[in-house]
Amino acid sequence: MITFELLxxxxxxxxHLAAGSIVFFLVLMLVGFYxxxxxxTGGDAEFRYTFENQSYFNGLTFALYSFYFGFLLILPIFLxxxxxxxxAGETASGTLFLLLxxxxxxxxxxxxxxxxxxxxxxxxxAGLLALSLLVGLVAVGWGALDLYPGVLQMTDxxxxxxxxxxxxxxxxxxxFATVALMSVAGLGFLVSTWVRNPVSAAGTATALYLVxxxxxxxxxxxxxxxxxxxSYMPYWRSLFQExxxxxxxxxxxxxxxxxxxxxxxxxxxxxxxxxER
Amino acid sequence: xxxxxxxxxxxxxxxxxxxxxxxGTSSGESAGFELYAPDEGVVRVVSWNVGVSVTDGGVALPxxxxxxxxxxxxxxxPTVVVLQELRDLDQLERLLxxxxxxxxxxxxxxxxxxxxxxxAPARALRALRGSAGDGSSLGFRLRLADELRLTGVAIHADxxxxxxxxxxxxxxxxLVENVDGPVLLAGDLNIDLDLxxxxxxxxxxxxxxxxxxNYLAERFVDATLGTGSTxxxxxxxxxxxxxxxxxxVVAAGPWRRQRAPGMDHDPVVADLRPTAAAxxx
Numbered sequence: 001m002i003t004f005e006l007l008x009x010x011x012x013x014x015x016h017l018a019a020g021s022i023v024f025f026l027v028l029m030l031v032g033f034y035x036x037x038x039x040x041t042g043g044d045a046e047f048r049y050t051f052e053n054q055s056y057f058n059g060l061t062f063a064l065y066s067f068y069f070g071f072l073l074i075l076p077i078f079l080x081x082x083x084x085x086x087x088a089g090e091t092a093s094g095t096l097f098l099l100l101x102x103x104x105x106x107x108x109x110x111x112x113x114x115x116x117x118x119x120x121x122x123x124x125x126a127g128l129l130a131l132s133l134l135v136g137l138v139a140v141g142w143g144a145l146d147l148y149p150g151v152l153q154m155t156d157x158x159x160x161x162x163x164x165x166x167x168x169x170x171x172x173x174x175x176f177a178t179v180a181l182m183s184v185a186g187l188g189f190l191v192s193t194w195v196r197n198p199v200s201a202a203g204t205a206t207a208l209y210l211v212x213x214x215x216x217x218x219x220x221x222x223x224x225x226x227x228x229x230x231s232y233m234p235y236w237r238s239l240f241q242e243x244x245x246x247x248x249x250x251x252x253x254x255x256x257x258x259x260x261x262x263x264x265x266x267x268x269x270x271x272x273x274x275x276e277r
Numbered sequence: 278x279x280x281x282x283x284x285x286x287x288x289x290x291x292x293x294x295x296x297x298x299x300x301g302t303s304s305g306e307s308a309g310f311e312l313y314a315p316d317e318g319v320v321r322v323v324s325w326n327v328g329v330s331v332t333d334g335g336v337a338l339p340x341x342x343x344x345x346x347x348x349x350x351x352x353x354x355p356t357v358v359v360l361q362e363l364r365d366l367d368q369l370e371r372l373l374x375x376x377x378x379x380x381x382x383x384x385x386x387x388x389x390x391x392x393x394x395x396x397a398p399a400r401a402l403r404a405l406r407g408s409a410g411d412g413s414s415l416g417f418r419l420r421l422a423d424e425l426r427l428t429g430v431a432i433h434a435d436x437x438x439x440x441x442x443x444x445x446x447x448x449x450x451x452l453v454e455n456v457d458g459p460v461l462l463a464g465d466l467n468i469d470l471d472l473x474x475x476x477x478x479x480x481x482x483x484x485x486x487x488x489x490x491n492y493l494a495e496r497f498v499d500a501t502l503g504t505g506s507t508x509x510x511x512x513x514x515x516x517x518x519x520x521x522x523x524x525x526v527v528a529a530g531p532w533r534r535q536r537a538p539g540m541d542h543d544p545v546v547a548d549l550r551p552t553a554a555a556x557x558x
Contacts, residue, residue, distance in 0.1 A: 220510030255299030265288035
């Protein structure tokens with residue numbers, strides 16, 4: 001069953017599409033930073049930013065920025081597409097109906113698809129990060145990671161992480177980012193069990209994610225934001241502080257895991273209750 | 278046909294467990310300042326923008342809210358108070374009268390119809406050290422003990438222009454530059470740098486405000502760092518900075534739920550214990 005699902009995923013070419021899009025994204029990020037640096041330095045095209053430190057922009061900063069934006073806006077879309085393909089896509093094509101003619105419980109089928117989606121989430125996070133670091137290393141070169149207030153609001157004071165420490169933090173970011181992505185996957189599964197057309201399922205789930213993401217970004221909605229899972233999506237940022245607030249990090253991870261479990265519970269309930277045709 | 282919901286219940290149980298841990302346990306976020314009676318020798322600094330802007334479009338302290346301010350200050354029993362958005366000298370005198378005979382105050386020049394003031398017991402408040410030409414800041418000196426003299430500056434930086442804020446903070450720092458001894462800078466800087474507000478709708482000012490904050494952070498210790506927002510909507514605008522080495526911060530932060538109707542700022546309190554070195558100068 002797992003091998004069969006893996007084969008289907010590979011043949012669908014969705015992983016190829018995701019990888020190609022990530023490469024395209026990183027190329028654009030690189031061009032964007034080069035042109036920005038060229039403008040800011042009057043033709044002396046160096047990756048650096050001027051007002052706090054003459055040389056803090058390096059490959060690690062590039063990787064962090066790229067991962068940050070890619071994680072929030074690109075990876076969720078691919079993950080939602082994956083979820084839509086697993087349930088709604090196979091419903092529309094009749095594959096799900098065919099699978100269920102075998103002595104296979106819907107819960108087991110759901111669990112296998114969920115496991116594969118979790119692998120996809122981890123793969124997307126690890127892949128984007130590894131590629132960002134590689135591009136950063138080749139194009140700019142690594143160094144220490146310096147973060148300042150005001151830049152992506154990652155910190156409220158200057159943070160300095162030595163290169164090796166920063167690389168460990170990047171590695172730790174992968175599992176924490178995967179937990180966050182699984183809440184998006186939960187939403188994707190939930191919508192996918194209600195909407196039988198994969199395009200509609202992916203579109204609806206993406207729209208819901210973006211609506212919640214935009215609302216969560218309006219900072220003075222302070223009473224509403226805590227109840228949207230999108231408010232916690234970039235929670236792994238705190239790994240890039242000199243002193244990591246581990247209890248806070250695990251609390252946010254727990255909230256995301258809670259939302260994820262809730263969505264998945266409802267999705268499974270719907271999948272098991274509905275009539276296949 | 279549905280044949281059991283074991284999987285759903287397991288997932289639901291996990292959801293409840295995770296959500297309970299995430300939302301139910303202490304967030305670790307600062308609850309702000311909690312009122313207590315400090316030890317003798319602790320210097321309690323209070324900075325409060327007492328203007329009204331939530332319900333009345335932005336005006337200085339209305340007379341009907343004066344009693345509330347006096348009551349809150351009376352409960353705090355501060356060593357020194359810097360207020361922003363007072364109306365005039367008459368209002369300052371009414372506040373001083375209500376606080377008690379031992380209180381004295383100085384009032385800054387009018388900045389867009391609002392004034393900065395410094396209030397302290399008469400035995401402590403020594404001299405006016407100067408003020409910025411536009412009335413945004415006011416320097417002062419305090420004698421806190423025989424051996425401890427504190428030079429301070431109260432500030433209310435412009436609310437709308439980061440360029441003006443940058444200049445005004447520079448002027449305020451000039452008032453206490455080259456002071457040989459403990460220094461305090463407190464007030465409403467109208468600068469909001471917060472970790473979780475990446476898409477701040479007022480972000481055009483961000484870079485200049487970062488420079489301004491860093492200018493202060495290079496010279497002083499931010500005594501209320503990490504204690505949460507001080508003003509609507511969820512912004513940290515009020516600060517207490519102290520020069521390094523003369524004191525340790527015992528407790529600090531915004532004292533919440535103390536706003537009169539229409540006020541948009543909490544009083545910000547910093548309890549500072551002078552070090553032995555500072556008191557023996």
